[in-house]
Amino acid sequence: MPDVRPLAADEVRAAHTLFRAALHRGPMSADQWAFSGRSFEPGRTLGAFVDGRMVGTALAWSSDLVVPGGATLPMAAVTRVGVRTDFRRRGVLRALMREQVDDVAERGEVFAGLHATEPVIYGRFGYGVGTRALRVAARGARLLPSVPTGGAVRVVDPGFPGLPGIYDRARRSRVGSIARPPEWWVNYERAWGVNENLVVAVHSGDDGDDGFVAWRPSETADPTDTTTLAVEDFVAATPAVAYALWEFLLGIDLVSCVRAFMRPLDESLTVAVPDPRTVSIEDVVDDLWLRLVDVPAALGARVYGDADPVVVEVADPFRPGNDGCYRITPDKAERCDDAPAVSVGVEVLAMLYFGAWSWSSLAEAGRVTVDDPAALAHLDRLFALERPAFCGTYF
Numbered sequence: 083m084p085d086v087r088p089l090a091a092d093e094v095r096a097a098h099t100l101f102r103a104a105l106h107r108g109p110m111s112a113d114q115w116a117f118s119g120r121s122f123e124p125g126r127t128l129g130a131f132v133d134g135r136m137v138g139t140a141l142a143w144s145s146d147l148v149v150p151g152g153a154t155l156p157m158a159a160v161t162r163v164g165v166r167t168d169f170r171r172r173g174v175l176r177a178l179m180r181e182q183v184d185d186v187a188e189r190g191e192v193f194a195g196l197h198a199t200e201p202v203i204y205g206r207f208g209y210g211v212g213t214r215a216l217r218v219a220a221r222g223a224r225l226l227p228s229v230p231t232g233g234a235v236r237v238v239d240p241g242f243p244g245l246p247g248i249y250d251r252a253r254r255s256r257v258g259s260i261a262r263p264p265e266w267w268v269n270y271e272r273a274w275g276v277n278e279n280l281v282v283a284v285h286s287g288d289d290g291d292d293g294f295v296a297w298r299p300s301e302t303a304d305p306t307d308t309t310t311l312a313v314e315d316f317v318a319a320t321p322a323v324a325y326a327l328w329e330f331l332l333g334i335d336l337v338s339c340v341r342a343f344m345r346p347l348d349e350s351l352t353v354a355v356p357d358p359r360t361v362s363i364e365d366v367v368d369d370l371w372l373r374l375v376d377v378p379a380a381l382g383a384r385v386y387g388d389a390d391p392v393v394v395e396v397a398d399p400f401r402p403g404n405d406g407c408y409r410i411t412p413d414k415a416e417r418c419d420d421a422p423a424v425s426v427g428v429e430v431l432a433m434l435y436f437g438a439w440s441w442s443s444l445a446e447a448g449r450v451t452v453d454d455p456a457a458l459a460h461l462d463r464l465f466a467l468e469r470p471a472f473c474g475t476y477f
């Protein structure tokens with residue numbers, strides 16, 4: 083069993099090198115590290131040690147999450163998880179996850195969230211796909227003149243200091259969005275500082291700057307093709323700002339394809355162009371993997387739709403304090419001793435929390451144990467959202 087402990091400041095570079103090796107990447111250069119060394123929140127990078135040697139690592143940033151109804155609750159943003167190739171399948175990750183989720187709970191964080199490199203790993207630790215996103219590619223597309231856009235777009239340095247403020251204002255209206263900690267923004271500072279060919283354009287409207295996109299141009303091997311713009315970050319306060327940024331991207335010369343890796347499920351670029359075949363929805367990808375660390379607090383913080391009350395049983399083998407029955411009504415959700423109508427694992431509850439799936443569809447797939455089939459329609463209405471949740475921040 084490895085020993086797991088928070089790393090001191092002078093140990094995080096070794097942890098980062100270990101993490102990069104787990105993803106088959108080499109160590110960072112001194113120039114890159116001059117920036118990335120600042121992307122670690124003190125006390126939140128864990129190391130797992132066997133015989134005094136670091137064999138695994140995982141970190142968290144302090145963040146928060148907008149839940150249905152608009153409340154913002156503390157969340158740990160988990161990332162940079164890696165185990166040495168020669169120490170795998172011996173419980174190192176399990177030991178890191180154990181320590182981390184206990185720490186998250188002690189800090190009073192209601193949720194943990196991550197983006198999974200390998201989807202099969204995190205369900206056993208209570209994570210489920212909380213939000214989904216579209217991967218969109220546009221080739222030769224132009225917006226219809228009737229699409230509401232407006233405002234002006236200008237290219238800025240990736241180090242432009244206004245980006246965090248634009249993000250903070252824009253994200254408030256979207257359930258599922260997270261706070262980007264200062265350590266996250268170091269990505270932009272590094273891209274600017276070591277010239278990683280990240281291009282950023284900011285949109286401004288009547289109330290000032292209200293959106294931006296960041297992309298990397300990649301040349302293709304095909305000489306008849308030109309360039310693909312890989313859009314890594316796309317932030318817009320309103321749909322009209324998003325379409326204005328799309329209009330800008332689609333108008334850039336010498337570009338064969340604009341590919342955005344994460345767009346909200348309710349963005350309808352396909353119907354905003356004259357020829358819908360110029361826009362491909364290439365994939366529906368998992369966006370934020372959610373872990374309800376404090377189930378009573380998470381269920382109690384969100385609003386619910388109008389339907390009959392339902393009692394749900396939750397099982398959380400990795401954090402048994404969450405086990406039990408919860409009565410969910412249009413007004414509140416709280417623990418109870420009543421018999422449940424349905425039972426779920428906490429990782430399935432994470433998939434239902436933001437309505438990424440309906441209770442009925444997960445019951446059909448065998449992910450919900452149903453004692454009272456009539457409860458499913460009520461749960462579908464209780465958990466339904468007007469707009470799909472969307473995180474849209476990769477970490």
Ligand SMILES: CC(C)(COP(=O)(O)OP(=O)(O)OC[C@H]1O[C@@H](n2cnc3c(N)ncnc32)[C@H](O)[C@@H]1OP(=O)(O)O)[C@@H](O)C(=O)NCCC(=O)NCCS
Pocket residue numbers: 104105138162163164165166169170171172173174175176177197198199200202203206
């Ligand atoms: C993924 C990774 C962190 C797992 O670490 P590990 O120490 O080998 O995992 P553990 O031994 O603690 O395994 C925990 C459980 O996950 C399972 N598991 C681990 N990696 C798995 C994989 N790649 N595929 C399927 N199952 C896996 C184990 O079988 C074990 O299952 P159990 O709960 O039934 O016993 C490690 O393989 C790694 O560093 N991979 C490359 C980097 C990476 O993918 N990082 C994740 C970034 S999100």
